[in-house]
Amino acid sequence: MSLLRTIKGPRDLRGLNMVEMHQLAEEIRTFLIGNVARTGGHLGPNLGVVELTLGIHKLFDSPRDSIIFDTGHQSYVHKLLTGRQDFSTLRQQGGLSGYPERVESVHDIVESSHASSSLSWADGISRARKLTGEADRYVVALVGDGALTGGMAWEAINNIAADKDRRVVIVVNDNGRSYAPTVGGLADQLAGLRQRLDQFRTHPAYENTIDRLKVRLKDSGAVGQFAYKSLHATKKGVKDWWAPQGLFEDLGMKYIGPIDGHNQAAVDEALLQARNFAGPVIVHAMTEKGRGFAPARADEADQFHAVGVIDPQTGKPISKASARSWTSVFGEEIAAIADERNDIVAITGAMLQPVGLKAMAERHPTRVLDVGIAEQHAMTSAAGLAFGGLHPVVCIYATFLNRAFDQLLMDVALHKAGVTVVLDRAGVTGPDGPSHHGMWDMALMQIVPNLHLAAPRDAVRLREELREAVAISDAPSVVRFSKGSVGAEIVAVQRLHDGVDVLVKLGPGEERDVLIVSVGAMSEICLDVASRLNAQGITVTVVDPRWVLPVPRSIIGLAARHRIVVCVEDGVRAGGVGSRIRQEMRAAGVDTALNEVGLPTEFLAHGSRTEVMDRVGLSADRIANDTLAQVLGTKVPFARPLPGAQLPTGQIPQL
DSSP: OOSGGGOSSGGGGGGOOHHHHHHHHHHHHHHHHHHHHHHOBOOHHHHTTHHHHHHHHHHSOTTTSEEEEESGGGOHHHHHHTTOOOOTTTTSTTSOOSSOOTTTOTTOOOOOOOTTOHHHHHHHHHHHHHHTTOTTSOEEEEEEGGGGGSHHHHHHHHHHTTOTTOOEEEEEEEOSBSSSBOOSHHHHHHHHHHHHHHHHHTSHHHHHHHHHHHHHHHTSHHHHHHHHHHHHHHHHHHHHHHSTHHHHHTTTOEEEEEEETTOHHHHHHHHHHHHHHOSOEEEEEEOOTTTTOHHHHHOTTTSSSSBOSBOTTTOOBSSOOSSOBHHHHHHHHHHHHHHHOTTEEEEESSOTTTTTOHHHHHHOGGGEEEOOSOHHHHHHHHHHHHHTTOEEEEEEEGGGGGGGHHHIIIIIITTTOOOEEEEESOBOOOTTOTTTOBOSHHHHHTTSTTOEEEOOSSHHHHHHHHHHHHTOOSSOEEEEOOSSBOOOOOOOSEEOTTSOEEEEEESSSSOEEEEEEEOGGGHHHHHHHHHHHHTTTOOEEEEEOSEEESOOHHHHHHHHTEEEEEEEEEEESTTSHHHHHHHHHHHTTOOOEEEEEEEOSSOOOOOOHHHHHHHTTOSHHHHHHHHHHHHHTSSSSOOOOOTTOSSOSSOOOOO
């Protein structure tokens, strides 16, 4: 009988012996490989934390004890052990989230899944426990070693260590990687330790010699017993000399390890020691990302960090993408630009391959800098590079710009630094859910003085606008693009004097009914809307600003010659591009009505990009129907009256 099926909650683990725990670990790995292969998801990280998660749930009492995952993509095993064993709709709309989610389980606490934040959560929760008289409740944070490259983690450790009686257990999942191999001084120290211990422990004579010596000494009377204890102490002393525990104990925090994170007995023993210590403890566990799945272990790039639908036997993708990705287009172009310009330096935060920098790194390895999970540092370091005469290109996911906003504002923009920021996965990203949608970036950047913001609509424009961005030397420039496949080229019928592209003009004359301002990847939807409106006798112009900041003056002029403006963007409406255009129109004395069509100020649940967009009304059908009603005067904002008409053609609602 399957052991996994008998686990309805963490307490069911307590009656299992070690043989059963090993069987359960193997069943979990088999389950993960089979199920994630069908849906896609984060496979490698979860294969690596099976024994650690089993040990945590066996030794601690969730939800009374709080368990936090940093980052949340390594929580699949946790889900299985807390009653969620239907993975058939993992990361699909209405299905199981790929991250912890409070509505799914009382065992889930932190949903944001932005790295390096878990220890601050642990600090806050443990303080609350102490202040409310519940200091006997534990807080356990399972932290990928890549998360320790983030500054927040060390700010939190500094505070946690100050209170000796807070029951915080930090389990460091040291697999030598975040997405790719972990970088930085701490990573080098951990990697060196791993290498030295592995060389020593894997020597053919090591285990046999130690086992024989232990037996002989323990069986040779009092003298032998003393020698055995002395040898054990010497072994511990050597381990302590190798291990980085001084780094933590100097802060006043107990250190346990390093342990083999796949040896269930060692994991359980270390966690028991940590629990019994009843103060802040670091448990350092060495693990393998992709453990138990040969194709993952053999994948040098990211050991199957995240996969699409794959063959569970070979790990090969079931189908290959038919279209090129936005990321690959960027990767080719930035490498080509770096070939031409020696001052171009790329910076990324532990995401070298995901953001498309592999080709540039291969051709110019000294000019691609991976700073670890440290977006704030990346941005300010870029300001310093610009001051030093280089042109840095900071490449991050759009959702992670939130973390570096202060540095963009005060270190880059205030100092007029020529820094280009490239935002991958902008807009609705889909299956990764609320914390990973790149929907806040355009609203945030509206308030940064002198910032230049480009939103390319296709691959040709991405290459073009990236080159224009790196030519700006006295202000920050930003290029944002979507996740997934880039569509076919959309050729403009006209380019205006300030770079605005006119994509289509439907209907006679220069005075038209509707001006649609299409931002970035929304061009296909906007052209569809225009066609639907024109079929109803509405005259339409569709323009792509290309650069949405500063607002091109030709947009304002066009707005004055249309009855209504509709701005369509895949960022939040509040404070977004449409809002900024309306402000510029009012400042110029243009009173044409403007409707901002974008994302609501909500945390949007996971689903495919199309499903999420349809759910919030960003579909051609919905936009066309709303715009038609506005032109007819039956829905606010009303279009400007036709010549000779005093009021909208419909009825003004009575307030």
